[in-house]
């Protein structure tokens with residue numbers, strides 16, 4: 001640690017304001033003690049004399065409406081593992097809903113963030129034009145942007161703090177750049193919880209009930225997630241549904257953008273039919289409608305590609321990203337073509353205080369390097385296949401006499417995996433998984449989302465399979481007992 005970063009010593013306080021002298025001189029004779037030692041010492045003494053220690057009841061001090069998948073109180077985490085206060089080690093199959101692309105505390109991400117903290121914590125975008133880290137991130141982003149067909153390159157980037165904020169900005173950009181208002185989305189999609197992004201969200205009513213009126217101008221195309229599982233020609237039906245929205249609800253002259261997740265995350269890891277995405281690309285270009293892909297969850301390697309739209313070989317007009325970009329630091333943003341889109345924005349159209357925080361940007365640079373250097377896209381495909389293969393075997397082994405299986409469907413794109421349940425509820429399986437020291441989350445109507453850090457090894461995947469098999473066995477035998 002450099003001298004300028006050392007904690008202030010009590011002996012160095014001769015220049016300090018008087019109140020600091022007074023505060024410190026009576027409490028310590030140790031001139032090497034730091035200010036925080038002194039302050040903590042005083043606090044501890046005061047506490048131990050006057051107040052008995054009462055553990056904080058978190059349920060009394062946080063809104064109880066926040067959905068908690070488990071009851072873990074964590075103290076530390078590394079890679080795919082989270083340690084609790086009881087010293088239990090949980091295998092993390094959630095990545096904090098797809099955020100921890102390089103796992104918990106990847107040493108290169110930690111180092112980049114620590115170094116950035118010591119160099120410059122904050123470079124506000126209006127006050128400081130750019131930093132070398134910001135330029136480095138843009139160079140890296142330019143290398144990984146999807147780039148198919150004759151579509152203008154995604155070469156201009158605006159950074160914000162979260163996925164929802166990024167979605168809001170994508171819609172603002174589309175409205176201003178086209179001079180039109182309406183937004184077309186798919187039913188079952190999830191785009192965030194702020195007013196604009198919530199207006200575009202329809203995966204569950206619980207995200208928006210009693211909050212209205214929400215942002216206007218949003219129109220929904222019927223997207224039947226169940227039918228995607230069964231109907232290989234679903235793209236044709238979806239095109240008809242979309243065209244019906246254009247003829248009955250939102251004319252092309254009023255439609256600013258179509259916003260969708262190429263693979264719905266919260267909706268149950270459902271890939272939008274590739275032919276529909278190709279059709280949308282043509283239609284949007286013809287009608288001056290911006291095609292926006294929300295890759296907040298599916299991006300940054302989650303589906304085995306940098307971005308999930310690569311499966312369809314379609315480049316959007318605006319790409320929305322967040323979550324996995326910075327391995328846990330709050331960063332999101334949008335990418336679009338400078339000439340075709342960003343140059344149409346009026347002065348001051350975009351902004352925000354914290355967007356593109358220097359520490360998050362440093363973490364993003366390290367994240368992209370780790371994904372590339374450790375071949376995490378290939379790893380996601382390889383380990384994802386091991387997981388689904390194992391789950392299929394468990395399904396066979398635990399088949400009930402009437403031929404029904406524990407899981408009904410699997411959908412796997414890299415380490416973006418859904419397993420739909422049959423007779424057990426996803427809540428019951430997630431609770432059982434916690435007992436076996438796993439962090440699992442739900443998705444879709446009644447399924448689990450398996451989206452571990454992209455660094456998960458084959459060995460860790462086998463640990464998961466062993467533990468989930470125990471859960472499936474227990475829930476299957478309980479269901480047999482309760483139905484007999």
Ligand SMILES: Cc1ncc(COP(=O)(O)O)c(C=O)c1O
Nearest residue numbers: 162163164190191192265296297
């Ligand atoms: C596809 C998608 N869009 C937007 C969001 C909102 O992101 P945030 O929670 O960072 O606001 C999410 C969050 O889960 C998401 O999955």
